[in-house]
Amino acid sequence: MNHPPITCICGCGNTGENWRRRLLKACYQRHLRAGTLHQFPRANRSRWYAPRAGRIEDYFDLLRFGVPRQHIPDRLGITNRTLHRYERDLRVLAHYVIHLAATSQHAEQAAA
Known part of the structure; x- marks a missing residue:
């Protein structure tokens, strides 16, 4: 290109x-x-990540609604490898959210 x-x-x-x-x-x-x-700062990449975040959200919604995992790549127009990457990203995000919740709960208990 x-x-x-x-x-x-x-x-x-x-x-x-x-x-x-x-x-x-x-x-x-x-x-x-x-x-x-x-x-010389790196270019802002948010414009590339936004569509990916939307597809990850679509993947999560399809799982929530009970669509079999093997049908999801075809529904989203992605490869199995990309599906594995989405799953990894969701695991990392879940770990982060749990850690954040535990940290804020600990901070609230310490403040009380």
Whole structure:
């Protein structure tokens, strides 16, 4: 996929293909070696994660409504590998929610 050329944001004024962080490849490598990449923040990826979060929610809803697990990939238009990733993400989220609830409950007891 060809993307339009960018002007490197490091200040060199060169144009070319975006390598990472809106930097050209040579500039990215130069700043990586110099340890100065922190000056160039990563792109906001939320626009890519939002549709995925919606599909994970759809997966969870299908499970809740009793759709057999083997039918879910076809219903959502995903592969079995992606289904496994969704399951992993839900396990991690469940673990985080349980930990958060336990931590806030402990904090409330300590405050009382």
